[in-house]
Amino acid sequence: MIVKKTLSLKSIFEFTGYHFLWLTGWMSLVTTVYYFFSWSILALPWLPLPLIGTAVVFYIGFKNNQSYDRLWEARKIWSEITNSSRMLATMITNYRSGESSEADGELIRKQIVFRHIAYLYQLREQLLEPTVWEHVSMKSSWGTGFYNRQRRAKLTSSFQEELEAIAGRKYLSVEEKIDLQGYKNKAVQLLNIQTRMIQQLYKNNALNMLQQMEVQAAIRNFYDSQGKMERIKQSPFPREYATFSFIFVCVFIFFLPFGLLGEFERLGAFGIWLTIPVGVIIGWIFVAMEMISDYCENPFEGLRNDTPMLSICREIEINMLQTIGENDIPDLIKPKSHVLI
Known part of the structure; x- marks a missing residue:
């Protein structure tokens, strides 16, 4: 997640700058052929272009709204996990049955909190596994897949110190780590263990029935x-929305210089050369809108526009450790180059 009010020109260029190359090439090719060969057939009437452009803008606008909904929903779900995690730590720490002493089940209570922190980081790791339709998985799309894998690797390496510190904190026992290797969905298995441990507290009279039900309800929220x-x-x-949006933008940009030629020719012999800069700017705007919606589709891809799961997990970790009275508290994740992951 970018944590800066405005993007720098460098960031904008890194995100969309390479599109200026092919846009400039296409606008220059059409304009050059028209100017030197006097192919008047290339100058199309201007009227169809606004009609096509308006339709494309509405379509991209719809796609942007739906893509942002996915991104924002992901952030809201992590907020739910944050609230439920704080509640779990509070209940585990303070709930006591009338028959238990202050020390009853303290080890199990602490293990539940530690295991939950491990669950959060495990869930993050699972969500970062690439799917075939994400940008980092693309094989042959003008180098886009390779470029995004490099971006993700660079972003991850900038937080390498924090990731190593997390790996060094022993929230799971060696036996639990070994046992988890046999499960495909390790996060779910950790919740399953949590349920058993809470039930154990109830059997040991460390929790009464009502308290046990409330704590189990918190675990259900995580599921x-x-x-x-x-x-x-x-x-x-x-994919039909994503694919046709891309096709419509390509169609519009393809016809764009043909419609601009006739308009700028009215300015004189050299006026048609304005087709190149104006066409590049208009085309870039449409490409940028398409790319913004495209990159909002996948909020768990591990790129800089995505949900900052690492920083959220660390914040929850700090809250839970302080709730149970731990002294070894890690620091919050700080942005690197105005980005949180």
Whole structure:
């Protein structure tokens, strides 16, 4: 997630700058052929272009809204997990049955909090696994896949110190780590263990029935939230919307210089050369709108526009450790180059 009020020119160029190259090439080719060969047939009437452009803008606007909804829903789900995690730590720390002493089940209570922190980081790791339709998985799309894999690797490496610190904190026992290797969905298995441990507290009279039901309800909330995020992760944005949006933008840009030629020719012999800069700017605007919606589709891709899961997990980790009275508290994740992951 970018945590800066405005993007720098460098960031904008890194995101969309390479499109200026082919846009300039296309506008220059059409204009040059028209000027030197006097092919008047290339100058199309201007009227169809605004009609096509208006339709494309409405279509891209719809796609942008739907893509942003996916991104914002992902952020709201992580907010639900944040609130439920704080509630879990509070209940585990303070709930006592009338028959238990202050020290009853303290080890299990602490293990539940530690295991939940491990669950959060495991869930993040699972959500970052690329799917075939994400940008980092693209194989042959003008180098886009390779470029985004490089961007993701560079972004991850900038937070390498924080990731190593997380790996060094032993929230799971060696036995639990070994046992998890046999499960495909490790995060779900951690919740399953949590349920058993809470039930154990109840059997040991460390929690009464009502308290046990409330704590189990919190675990159920994590199942629900994880399922919602997996739905977003495993359900691509409808490909017909994404594909036709890209095609419509390409069609508009293809015809754009032909419509501009006749208009700028009215300014004189050299006026038609304005087709190049004006066409590049108009084409870039449409491409940028398409790219913004395209990159909002996948909020768990690990790129800089995505949900900052690492910083959210760290914030929850700090809150839970402080709730149970731990002294070894890690620092918040700080932005690197105005980006949080």
